[in-house]
Amino acid sequence: MKKLLLIPLILILTSCAAPTRTDHDEFFVVDSGTIHAEKVPYFVDCLNDGFNKAHWGLTSFEVRQSTRAAGYRVETYTGSLNYLIVSADIFNDGKVVLNESSAASLINTKGEKEAFEVCLLEINKELI
Template identity: 75%
Template structure:
């Protein structure tokens, strides 16, 4: 009977150990660029839609969007363990950065990376 509780308890404790964006040493920049400031809402929609499509319906993933003091943040979490996998910052000045968590090492985040690259290409700010 005790063994039945060990596995769920282990999962719960492991999810508590997942890094958050305040753990700066647990994230690394995957891609970055600049977009025109008037295209920020469209870039955010592009990321949100693409992140939502990045994983098949067989697994539980959740995309969250939040407003920050300096812009917006779009993130993908595993739904069941609540691990933060990727986090995209879209700053009010048009700078955009995609970060990947060390916790994503065993999960395929190619969909989010491809989405970010595609959205950046579509809304890239041309240098003057």
């Protein structure tokens, strides 16, 4: 019985050790770009939609959006352990950056990366 309780306890303790965006050494830039400043809200909407479509099936993921002093942040967390795996910063001046967490090493983040690229292309295509 003790062994059965040990596994959930370890999972709970390791989830507390998941990196946050204040742990700068735990995140690396996987993509970046620039959009026109007036398109920032549309890019945020596009990322929210794309990140929400990135995972399907029995897996539990949560997309969160927050307003920051210099813009917005859109992030994907694992639903069960609450690990931050992907974080996108969208700045009011039009700079956009996609960061991946070291905690995402065993999680497929291809959907978020594709969503970021598609949104960047779509928003910039509208300006041509």
